Amino acid sequence: xxxxxxxxxxxxxxxxxxxVLRLERSRRAGVVFPLQKLERCLAPGVDTAxxxxxxxxxxxxxxxxxLFTSGRGHPIDYVSSAVRxxxxxxxxxxxxxxxxxxxxxxxxxIRALFSLSPEVEVRVSKTPGHxxxxxxxxxxKYFTLVDMPGYGYRAPQDFVEMVEAYLQERRNLKxxxxxxxxxxxxxxxxxxxxxxxxxxxxxxxxxxTKIDRAARGLLLKNVLEIxxxxxxxxxxxxxxxxxxxxxxxxxxxxxxxxVAHVTGNLPAVEAS
Numbered sequence: 251x252x253x254x255x256x257x258x259x260x261x262x263x264x265x266x267x268x269x270v271l272r273l274e275r276s277r278r279a280g281v282v283f284p285l286q287k288l289e290r291c292l293a294p295g296v297d298t299a300x301x302x303x304x305x306x307x308x309x310x311x312x313x314x315x316x317l318f319t320s321g322r323g324h325p326i327d328y329v330s331s332a333v334r335x336x337x338x339x340x341x342x343x344x345x346x347x348x349x350x351x352x353x354x355x356x357x358x359x360i361r362a363l364f365s366l367s368p369e370v371e372v373r374v375s376k377t378p379g380h381x382x383x384x385x386x387x388x389x390x391k392y393f394t395l396v397d398m399p400g401y402g403y404r405a406p407q408d409f410v411e412m413v414e415a416y417l418q419e420r421r422n423l424k425x426x427x428x429x430x431x432x433x434x435x436x437x438x439x440x441x442x443x444x445x446x447x448x449x450x451x452x453x454x455x456x457x458x459t460k461i462d463r464a465a466r467g468l469l470l471k472n473v474l475e476i477x478x479x480x481x482x483x484x485x486x487x488x489x490x491x492x493x494x495x496x497x498x499x500x501x502x503x504x505x506x507x508x509v510a511h512v513t514g515n516l517p518a519v520e521a522s
Contacts, residue, residue: 346395
């Protein structure tokens with residue numbers, strides 16, 4: 251059993267579901283399911299099935315929130331950093347990793363995911379390429395989350411060797427979260443990352459970050475183009491995109507729930 255959730259002092263606005271539930275209905279839906287909010291802008295006849303593949307109900311969202319909230323008997327800690335897999339913590343728990351271009355907002359998103367546990371230190375820098383090692387965070391006895399170095403600008407010299415070895419050797423890896431900038435869409439370096447994940451047969455999902463910075467028309471254009479790319483060019487990518495804003499917490503609650511789901515910590519994901 252998870253411990254009762256701690257009080258809300260010091261939490262960012264909308265970091266907790268209790269705060270989101272106080273919003274009026276349409277805004278609440280936009281925070282929890284930002285991809286579905288875009289549906290209203292689609293032309294008739296557009297396939298909306300990939301917008302609703304993962305649609306958990308309130309109980310599942312609350313269970314996931316409890317997993318990301320530290321408490322007595324449920325510590326959430328930074329464990330260690332590593333540049334080689336043989337320096338990584340033992341692969342005892344289900345694991346997910348977050349990877350993306352430098353300056354895609356990866357560390358900011360991980361900090362948002364852990365915002366209900368402010369004692370967890372996730373270093374966020376204004377300088378692209380700040381993360382140089384694999385950083386491991388242990389979520390109680392349930393799963394481990396890994397912040398991978400960014401690729402592209404200022405990537406570590408041994409980035410390819412480090413990441414390829416991790417992806418191929420880490421047998422407890424349940425899902426890779428590939429972060430894409432929601433403002434600029436898929437870039438050449440993102441295509442290289444996709445090719446690597448496809449080559450190794452690694453199950454992954456794409457997460458569009460910084461959606462608060464993108465105009466609705468631009469965001470919808472990027473979403474539709476990436477969904478078409480996923481449908482036509484990938485085999486290992488989950489068909490639904492996840493849209494997030496680390497600043498406004500849009501999509502963060504849903505992403506917590508998907509992490510809980512893929513690590514086997516939701517007995518069932520009921521429909522909302």
